[in-house]
Amino acid sequence: MSFWTLCKLFAAVCVMAVMIFTGMFAYHVVVSPLGGIFSKIIPNPVHFTNNQPENDVTRMLEAAEMPDIDPGEKAFQTAHELLAVGKLPAAREKLTAIVNIFPASSSAPVARRIVGEMNLDEILSTTHMEGKQIHVVKRGDSLLAIAAQYKTTIDCIMYLNAMMELRRIHPGDELVVMPLDLRLLIESRRKSLSLWDGGRFIREYPILHLGTLARTPPKTTISAKSAEIDSRRVQPQSKDYRAAGKVIQLAKPVVEICGWDGSGAKPAAGILLRPEDMEEISLLTRVGNDVEFR
Secondary structure, three states, X not given: OOHHHHHHHHHHHHHHHHHHHHHHHHHHHHOOOOOXXXXXXXXXXXXXXXXXXXXXXXXXHHHOOOOOOOHHHHHHHHHHHHHXXXXXXXXXXXXXXXXXXXXOOOOHHHHHHHHHHHHHHHHOOOOOXXXXXXXXXXXXXXXXXXXXXXXXXXXXXXHHOOOOOOOOOOOOOEEXXXXXXXXXXXXXXXXXXXXXXXXXXXXXXXXXXXXXXXXXXXXXXXXXXXXXXXXXXXXXXXXXXXXXXXXXXXXXOOOEEEEOOOOOOOOOOOEEEOHHHHHHHHXXXXXXXXXXXX
């Protein structure tokens, strides 16, 4: 037998040995462990029967649950980053989305507070004129007539034009005026009162105490507004008006919304807010505004 024939036979034997080892290795991995050198190479192979994983590791992977992801929290983190770099409009858009789309998110209360502060700063600023107008005083005008014309209040006109007390107005004077068409939303379960401009959230306030109310209709209106100091009624034109406690009365049910500093007896029927919150709400509302209960 020639040398080249021996070489060919040896190569054929090697190829057969590799094929046999490969087949046994595949059997060890897929079907059943063979022990020996194969167990040293892969001590705990993952086996499949009918393409279904059956070992303990696979079962653990199947049983593992992905952690819940709060999309509101993710949006809040993005908004926080935008606030940090001064991109206020983009941050405000993200925060508003949390309020409207993810109201149950853990970040929603903080988002409502931040958005509310941003909204209020704009509403009460005369450098931001969206939603406001300039009225040029004509002969015969009065603050009461101007307030009625623009569906606002004397109190709001005085605030926007930095009037600490009532003063005479003259033809040619320019006054910033803002129609007050906000809607109040009272949510008993959440113990919150919020202001809305149509479907746009403006600001939310916590209710300190919600007295026993008669059966409330879904919607009502503000029937009266007043201010008092030591049980004395104070008019918006008075210099004492700012320091007076504000009261809003609803039409049906006949319920008062007022400020409470924690002292004195709680009324049996009524909605109590912080005095500073009541001041803001009174400034931004007028008789006739819609009120909704949920």
